[in-house]
Amino acid sequence: MLELIQAPWPWYVSGAMISLIMILMFFFGKTFGFSSNFRTICAACGAGKKAKFFDFDWKTQQWNLLFLIGSVIGGYLSANYLNNGQPLQLAESTIADLNSLGITFDGMMNPLQLFGTENLFNLQGFLTLLVGGLLVGFGSRYAGGCTSGHAITGLSNLQLPSLIAVIGFFIGGLAMTHLIFPLIF
C-alpha cells in the first residue's frame, strides 16, 4: 500500500483530487483560486496605500493564505515521506529536445541546472528566475486568475472568460517554449 502511494500517481488520481479540493472549497463558501494569494500578500505588505487595487480587507483572505502554507507543507511531506526515489519518467522526445537546448535531464522534479540554489548567484540564473516569476505574477493578476481559477474552476463552471484565459496561457507557453527558448538557452 505504501509503495503505491510512494510511486508517482496517475493523472486521473491527481485530476480527481484537484476537483475534490475545488468542490470542498465550494462547500466551505470559498472558491479555488491560488494566484489571488499574491494580491493578498501585496495588500498585507501595505500596497493598498500605493494602489487602489490592493486597498481591501486582506484579512478576509486569510483562509487562502492557509491553503498556501498547506501547499508548502504538502510539498515537504511528499518529497520526504512519500517519495520512492525513482527518477521521473519523462518522454524520450522531451529529454532529446531539452538536450538540444543544453538542458540535462536529471530525473528530478526540476532541473538542478536551472533551479539549483547556486542559480541565485549568477546573473543569467537570477534573471531567469526573477523574470519568470514576474511574468506569472503580472499575467495571472491581469488575466484575473491562474490555472486553478481559470483552467480548473472557470472551465468547470463553463466560463467563457476562463476559456479565453486558458487559450492565452497556451499562446504564451507555446511561444516561449518553441520560439524563445532556442534563443535564450
Add this chain to the structure above:
Amino acid sequence: MSKSEAISWYRIQEMFRFQSFHMYGIIGTAVAIGVISIFFIKKYQLKDIEGKVIVIPDKEKGWKKGIFGGTIFGMGWAVTGACPGPMFVNLGQGYLAFLLIIVGATIGTYAYGVFKDKLPH
C-alpha cells in the same frame, strides 16, 4: 500535485511540446469531474457548511485581459515550469530557488496593481 508531478518543470516542457498526455489528463479529469459536480451543485441548489446556497461567481467579462494577461502568464509558466500553487509546493520540496520566483511573482502582481488602469481590458 507533487505525487502526480504536476509541479515538475520537466512535465510542463512535455506539455508545451505535446509529448505526453499526462498534464492534459490531469487538467481534463479535474474539469470533467468539475463540470458534472457544478452541474449538480447548481441543479440541487446545494448548501455550504454555513447553510447558504453555493453561489459560484461568474468571471469578469472581456477578452483582452484574458488574452494579454494569459499570454504573459503562459510565458512565465513555461520559463519557471510552475504556476502559483506549484511555486509553493516546490519550495516545500526544498527548491529554495523558488523563493526568488515567488518574490518575482509578488512584484509582478504589484506592478499590475499599479499599472492596471493603463492596460487594455
